[in-house]
Structure formats: C-alpha cells, structure tokens
Amino acid sequence: MTSRTLVSSSSRWLFISGLTAASVVLSARPAAAQFLQLQPTTISFASADPDTVPLISASPIRVTYIALGQGAGSWTMTVEAEGQLVSGTSTIPISNVSWIATPTPTFRNGTLSTVPQVLATGTGLALLQSGDVTFRFNNSWNYNVGTYTQTVTFTLSSP
Amino acid sequence: MSADTRVQSLALLVAAALLGLASSAAAQSRTATLNVTINGFVRLTLSSSGVSFPDSNPDLVPQVPGTPGPLAITVKGRTAADANLRLSVLASDDLRSGVRTILASNITWTATGDGFVAGTLNPTTAQPVGSWIGAGARSGSQSLLFRNLWTHPPGTYTLTMTYTLSSP
Numbered sequence: 040m041t042s043r044t045l046v047s048s049s050s051r052w053l054f055i056s057g058l059t060a061a062s063v064v065l066s067a068r069p070a071a072a073q074f075l076q077l078q079p080t081t082i083s084f085a086s087a088d089p090d091t092v093p094l095i096s097a098s099p100i101r102v103t104y105i106a107l108g109q110g111a112g113s114w115t116m117t118v119e120a121e122g123q124l125v126s127g128t129s130t131i132p133i134s135n136v137s138w139i140a141t142p143t144p145t146f147r148n149g150t151l152s153t154v155p156q157v158l159a160t161g162t163g164l165a166l167l168q169s170g171d172v173t174f175r176f177n178n179s180w181n182y183n184v185g186t187y188t189q190t191v192t193f194t195l196s197s198p
Numbered sequence: 199m200s201a202d203t204r205v206q207s208l209a210l211l212v213a214a215a216l217l218g219l220a221s222s223a224a225a226q227s228r229t230a231t232l233n234v235t236i237n238g239f240v241r242l243t244l245s246s247s248g249v250s251f252p253d254s255n256p257d258l259v260p261q262v263p264g265t266p267g268p269l270a271i272t273v274k275g276r277t278a279a280d281a282n283l284r285l286s287v288l289a290s291d292d293l294r295s296g297v298r299t300i301l302a303s304n305i306t307w308t309a310t311g312d313g314f315v316a317g318t319l320n321p322t323t324a325q326p327v328g329s330w331i332g333a334g335a336r337s338g339s340q341s342l343l344f345r346n347l348w349t350h351p352p353g354t355y356t357l358t359m360t361y362t363l364s365s366p
Contacts, residue, residue: 075227085235088241183236184276186234189231194225
C-alpha cells in the first residue's frame, strides 16, 4: 500500500489518496462532521451545609468530540438546560448552576440557562479532542428539601 | 515506505476510522441529567450564651433589661416547601439562689424581626420565640427583661434557658 498525505496547516483541509483501508474521503470543502460524547452523563450535587460549602462542585464531565466545520469554517459547542431545577412543586433557578471548563481558550466558563450557552468554539477540524467541564451549584439556605433534577443538552454544531 | 510515512498513514487511518464515527449532520446533541439533593437541615445561632440582670432600684427600674443587650438570633433551616420551622425556649427551673426562688415568669421578652414573637419564660412548657414556613435564613432579636420587685429576696439567682429550633 502506498499512501500520500498532505495536510495544509493554514486551512487544515485534508487530501488523502491511495488509502485502500479507509472509506473516508475528505474533500477540499468538507461537509460538517460531528461526534460528541459525554462521560459520565449524570451530574450530581450532594447536599451540603450552605455556610461551609457555599459552592458545591460535581465530578467533572469529560466531553470528547470530533468537530469539522462546514467548509473548514467554525464550529460551536453549546450547553442548555431544558428548564429550572424541579422537585415536585419546588424549583431552583437553573442560573444557580455554573461551570468551569478546560482547556481554554477552546472551552469557556459559563452559567446554565434555558437558552444555549457557548461552551466551546473552534474552526476547521478538531479530531478527537476532549475537555473537562465541572459544574458548580450555588448552595443556599433558601432551597426547600427535595431531589431536584433537570436535563442538560450539549450540542455540537457548525453553521 | 519510510517510518514517518507509516506513522502518518496510521494516524490518518485512525482519523478516518474516527471520522467514520462522526455524523455528517451539521449538529449533534447529547444529554446529561442534573441532580441536586437538598436535605433537611437547621442551624441556630445566638449572639451570647449568657444574660445578666444587674441589681436595680425597683421604683426606678421596674423592668431590668438584660445585659449585654438584645440577643441576636439567626435561624436557618431547610424544610419541605410547606413545613413549619419553630424556635422555642424552655427554662430549666425557676430562678434559684440556694433555697430561694423567683418565678421564671418574671422574665419576659420583646422581639424584633419577621416571625419572632414576644413572650414569657416558663419552666414547664417551651414558649414560642418564632415560627416560619419553608426554607430560609431569618434574623431577629430578643430583648430579655426581668420584673423587678421589692419582694424579691436578695441573692444571685440563676437558671438555664434552652432554645430549640425544630422542623417536622
């Protein structure tokens, strides 16, 4: 097998010829391709004394992704809550959940909202990259007893 | 094929395989579940652990204020949404100085702060100091007063007041 590869450092477009073992052909103007994986998929905050633990951290989530912007353009990863934290009739505003993320500057810190918030951005190809997202919860005496839940959606997209 | 070329080829094969995992869709989403556990928990803070009533002329000071001044009280509690949070105080006994006694009911208090109430000390039944509904942190003060009478025998009288914060 002979292979010839060329990687353009400016545009990161890939040209592959002569690969007999691979079925993927990357054209000069690739379409968007995305792969996104979260591990774990549960973010848990244990109960704690608000006076001694005003900010509760959950275990980090590893975000693994492959992103290829449309035409080597930009891609964006967002995170969005589907609503407020709910336990029966009690609610806690979702804005009490924030996150810190690495590595920067690809990933950025933020606060959860019911509208998408940018978690990471990039351009061109990001091949099997990963980031760590640690969610944090503003602890308070004002929360009623309960187990509150909500779904958080991570979306990787290119325009 | 040189070693470098083989490494590049292997990397591209891996890349190709990985991109094979990728969707050609312009967006891909994954969900995670957020869980927050809030357990029941209460905390009571008093600004002082002792109150004294200095000797005074009953004609001039019929109600002796306690020193060092009003007792600052902070009540914090996490309860169910419609549950009560209650603060009460119970005297250990009447005021005692050896075999001499003064009724605990000679100690009264006024209160400031939402949910805090005035009352009279009692050695048999806990008396309400405040009540609230639902979780939160509340602050108030309690000003203790001693009813000063000529009939009180001389002595140094003491009792213990126990404050209890509870939620069902």
